[in-house]
Amino acid sequence: MENLIKARRNRQIILNHLLKLVAECPEWIAVIAFYSALHFVDAYYAKMNIYFQRHVDRNKEVSNSLPDIFASYFKLYDISVNSRYGCVKDNPTVGEAENLVNEDLPVVADFIEDLVH
Amino acid sequence: MSTLLQKQETDVWMISPDYLLDQAYLVLSNTCMQTTATERSKILDSMSGKCYLFVPQKRPFTTSGFLAESWRTTTLFPAFESKDAEVFSLDLSCLISARKTVESFSADLQTGVEDVFYNIEDDPDHDPGFMISILVVIPESNRDVEHGVYASLGKLMRNNSELLFDLHIVKRRGRQTRQVVPPEFQKVK
Numbered sequence: 001m002e003n004l005i006k007a008r009r010n011r012q013i014i015l016n017h018l019l020k021l022v023a024e025c026p027e028w029i030a031v032i033a034f035y036s037a038l039h040f041v042d043a044y045y046a047k048m049n050i051y052f053q054r055h056v057d058r059n060k061e062v063s064n065s066l067p068d069i070f071a072s073y074f075k076l077y078d079i080s081v082n083s084r085y086g087c088v089k090d091n092p093t094v095g096e097a098e099n100l101v102n103e104d105l106p107v108v109a110d111f112i113e114d115l116v117h
Numbered sequence: 118m119s120t121l122l123q124k125q126e127t128d129v130w131m132i133s134p135d136y137l138l139d140q141a142y143l144v145l146s147n148t149c150m151q152t153t154a155t156e157r158s159k160i161l162d163s164m165s166g167k168c169y170l171f172v173p174q175k176r177p178f179t180t181s182g183f184l185a186e187s188w189r190t191t192t193l194f195p196a197f198e199s200k201d202a203e204v205f206s207l208d209l210s211c212l213i214s215a216r217k218t219v220e221s222f223s224a225d226l227q228t229g230v231e232d233v234f235y236n237i238e239d240d241p242d243h244d245p246g247f248m249i250s251i252l253v254v255i256p257e258s259n260r261d262v263e264h265g266v267y268a269s270l271g272k273l274m275r276n277n278s279e280l281l282f283d284l285h286i287v288k289r290r291g292r293q294t295r296q297v298v299p300p301e302f303q304k305v306k
Contacts, residue, residue: 056248056283063274071267078267078285089290096258 003046007039014101026097027083033100034080037073040112069111072104215249222273223305229262230255234302248281252298256289
């Protein structure tokens with residue numbers, strides 16, 4: 001349940017506060033969007049007492065057991081990594097960040113919300 | 118065959134030109150075997166100028182002890198001769214399988230992808246002991262192309278569940294490809 005609370009909270013922070021700043025910091029919106037998605041995914045696995053310490057292991061499990069959301073989840077992961085470790089040219093554009101929040105994150109969030117209820 | 122082995126730095130060993138990777142055999146000295154895993158992690162082929170990364174072999178690949186993978190470098194180092202070298206062979210089937218897997222993945226990608234690079238990274242604490250890291254270069258953001266890449270990756274991971282993969286899409290955005298791809302990554306043919 002903690003994962004789900006954290007996932008929803010991160011998503012609401014973006015929607016209520018950060019999306020208006022997307023032109024200034026699209027990369028950090030991407031990062032928080034990914035961590036919202038991560039907690040949604042972890043909420044699903046936590047119900048089965050499955051926990052991950054590394055992204056690569058979680059990504060592998062998502063590809064196997066949640067294939068319907070894999071592309072959106074991995075896109076959030078990939079862009080968030082580039083946002084954190086890449087240079088400015090690797091940052092997502094405003095449009096990319098908005099797509100993550102408005103299209104990819106809902107794919108993950110809605111799917112998991114249905115699964116865990 | 119010569120048993121010339123060349124030690125350059127703490128953790129880099131050079132293989133004699135007599136021993137070619139395409140023969141599917143590499144040779145190391147017994148001395149090299151007794152070093153730590155870190156010290157035997159990188160092997161440089163003095164003929165081709167390529168290094169080889171050695172990873173302790175783990176399941177499901179269980180024949181002759183090690184996996185080899187090319188390690189891109191242009192630097193050569195001084196050498197010494199190992200008088201008491203002990204010859205043994207290395208099974209490259211796992212490497213070849215991993216490479217073919219990445220090549221197949223690359224071939225399945227739709228238009229819009231400029232290049233695909235990969236690197237095999239040592240991951241001794243987790244099965245299978247290494248991770249295949251893939252970089253897909255595209256000129257600029259393209260939602261359809263990117264989703265196609267991620268969907269293909271999901272398929273690749275499901276079809277090769279014994280392997281560990283990581284992937285990143287690199288948007289070139291006017292930069293040269295080699296500016297955005299680390300030198301240890303190899304281009305997929």
